[in-house]
Amino acid sequence: MRPFAYRRATDARAAVAALSEQPNAMYLGGGTNLVDLMRLGVIAPEALVDVTRVASDTVEETAGGGLLIGAGVRNSDLAAHPVVRRRYPMLAQAVLSGASGQIRNMATVGGNLLQRTRCSYFQDVSKPCNKRQPGSGCPAVEGDHRNLAIIGHSAACVATHPSDMAVALAALGTSVHVEGRHGARQVTMPGLHRLPGGEPDRDTVLDPGDLITAVELPALPFAARSRYRKVRDRASFAFAVVSVAAALDVAGGVVRDCRIAFGGLAHVPWRAELAEEALRGSPATEAEFARAADAELARARPLPENGFKVPLTRNVLVRTLTELAETP
Amino acid sequence: MNGEADTTRWDASTPVTVDLRLSVNRDEYPITVDTRETLLDTLRERLDLTGAKKGCDHGQCGACTVLVDGRRVKSCLTLTVTLDDREITTVEGLADGDAPHPLQTAFVDHDAFQCGYCTPGQLCSAVGMLAEAAAGWPSVVTPDMSAAPRLDDDEIRERMSGNLCRCGAYVNIVAAIGEVAR
Numbered sequence: 001m002r003p004f005a006y007r008r009a010t011d012a013r014a015a016v017a018a019l020s021e022q023p024n025a026m027y028l029g030g031g032t033n034l035v036d037l038m039r040l041g042v043i044a045p046e047a048l049v050d051v052t053r054v055a056s057d058t059v060e061e062t063a064g065g066g067l068l069i070g071a072g073v074r075n076s077d078l079a080a081h082p083v084v085r086r087r088y089p090m091l092a093q094a095v096l097s098g099a100s101g102q103i104r105n106m107a108t109v110g111g112n113l114l115q116r117t118r119c120s121y122f123q124d125v126s127k128p129c130n131k132r133q134p135g136s137g138c139p140a141v142e143g144d145h146r147n148l149a150i151i152g153h154s155a156a157c158v159a160t161h162p163s164d165m166a167v168a169l170a171a172l173g174t175s176v177h178v179e180g181r182h183g184a185r186q187v188t189m190p191g192l193h194r195l196p197g198g199e200p201d202r203d204t205v206l207d208p209g210d211l212i213t214a215v216e217l218p219a220l221p222f223a224a225r226s227r228y229r230k231v232r233d234r235a236s237f238a239f240a241v242v243s244v245a246a247a248l249d250v251a252g253g254v255v256r257d258c259r260i261a262f263g264g265l266a267h268v269p270w271r272a273e274l275a276e277e278a279l280r281g282s283p284a285t286e287a288e289f290a291r292a293a294d295a296e297l298a299r300a301r302p303l304p305e306n307g308f309k310v311p312l313t314r315n316v317l318v319r320t321l322t323e324l325a326e327t328p
Numbered sequence: 329m330n331g332e333a334d335t336t337r338w339d340a341s342t343p344v345t346v347d348l349r350l351s352v353n354r355d356e357y358p359i360t361v362d363t364r365e366t367l368l369d370t371l372r373e374r375l376d377l378t379g380a381k382k383g384c385d386h387g388q389c390g391a392c393t394v395l396v397d398g399r400r401v402k403s404c405l406t407l408t409v410t411l412d413d414r415e416i417t418t419v420e421g422l423a424d425g426d427a428p429h430p431l432q433t434a435f436v437d438h439d440a441f442q443c444g445y446c447t448p449g450q451l452c453s454a455v456g457m458l459a460e461a462a463a464g465w466p467s468v469v470t471p472d473m474s475a476a477p478r479l480d481d482d483e484i485r486e487r488m489s490g491n492l493c494r495c496g497a498y499v500n501i502v503a504a505i506g507e508v509a510r
Contacts, residue, residue, distance in 0.1 A: 001364045003342060003344050004363055006363040006410075028407075028410070031405055031406065031410075032402070035406075036387060036405060039385070039386075079466065080460075089474075092473055100390070100490025100491075101400060101453065101457055101460065101487055102387075102393055103490065105400060235485075236468075
């Protein structure tokens with residue numbers, strides 16, 4: 001690991017200023033991904049600005065009925081929060097589906113959103129990777145891509161976004177609060193992350209020096225009936241092969257509204273807008289759920305080794321929605 | 329950390345060091361650390377506390393698990409420079425004098441290890457996990473997210489999934505933890 005300077009920021013503006021002063025500096029949150037990537041040689045910052053003590057480790061109810069979650073809130077505290085568990089169960093389940101107890105105690109909300117793909121080529125500096133080294137190529141397209149993207153990918157990059165939490169946040173339409181060099185602004189998910197296109201080195205729409213300070217969940221009463229379901233290669237402590245975050249509002253057997261997002265399928269937490277559109281106003285039946293899944297997955301372009309994800313995603317969505325519809 | 333210690337100077341080859349005071353098992357250690365140093369390396373190489381083990385060094389195996397302010401973390405992914413006002417507890421600090429921690433006794437009673445390499449991490453993780461459950465934290469296998477969890481074997485397995493045991497002593501580890509949990 002290369003030597004680096006360490007500074008501790010106590011407020012967001014000071015953190016942004018500190019990052020502006022130092023070339024090739026990065027923010028340090030829980031460090032669960034960053035420290036590993038530094039050890040692997042994937043990144044080599046000259047300075048780390050520790051933002052874990054920036055005053056943002058609180059969860060507050062907003063006047064509009066939503067929830068404002070500080071970027072420094074640890075994943076475990078978010079999942080254990082009584083209001084999150086009661087009003088946004090899919091968010092608690094998504095967070096608890098990720099990593100391990102130790103990692104969740106360390107990882108922050110802001111860092112979780114900005115973690116990097118676990119594509120093995122990205123993490124192996126002896127291999128080409130357009131995300132790590134633009135223009136070097138993507139061995140995954142013809143190599144090991146069983147667990148990589150089936151939708152929204154490009155010839156340059158077929159990586160997936162690894163976060164579970166982000167899938168629930170994308171489904172909820174969460175607003176991400178950002179402090180940057182030109183002041184504060186908000187970015188609404190799923191718009192925080194970007195598809196790879198020709199610039200897979202850019203995971204998000206954030207600019208250099210931008211600091212996530214909070215995420216704001218909208219008031220969404222029907223999210224009390226929501227669920228996160230994750231399919232993985234072992235029972236626990238593994239990244240998603242496919243995951244679904246879904247909230248369902250059913251009245252008189254008809255879907256009034258819904259929120260659906262997928263994990264493990266794309267470079268971004270994938271908000272299934274076509275499936276949502278197909279479902280609104282439809283009977284809450286298994287046949288309609290399958291029709292909605294097909295509407296979304298018609299856009300899938302699986303690679304030779306990951307075509308199984310298409311029917312798997314369809315089945316996981318249908319099962320999840322069916323369970324939600326049957327929940328009293 | 330020493331107030332306004334200047335840790336901003338940087339060139340590609342010179343290590344950056346920081347003076348700080350570490351609190352481990354209620355002992356204070358004034359120490360100068362390289363910013364790159366992980367807590368695991370500081371404990372093992374500098375403080376002669378070799379209970380925490382280096383397994384994968386990537387946060388995947390759990391052998392390095394220690395408690396920071398009572399919470400279980402992976403010491404291989406924790407930079408020591410971040411810890412100057414935290415209380416660190418390692419496996420060496422679990423016993424009360426000559427009296428082993430109840431989990432240590434249960435691990436012996438249930439033969440919950442073979443080679444023992446993962447055991448310090450298992451013990452620290454279990455201490456943290458029991459505190460999490462006592463605080464009412466759910467896990468992903470908790471049937472009702474809004475209710476307090478009950479620590480059955482499925483819950484213990486899920487909550488301990490960050491600790492691998494290559495000897496495969498899991499059955500006895502779950503039994504040992506279950507005895508203390510119930």
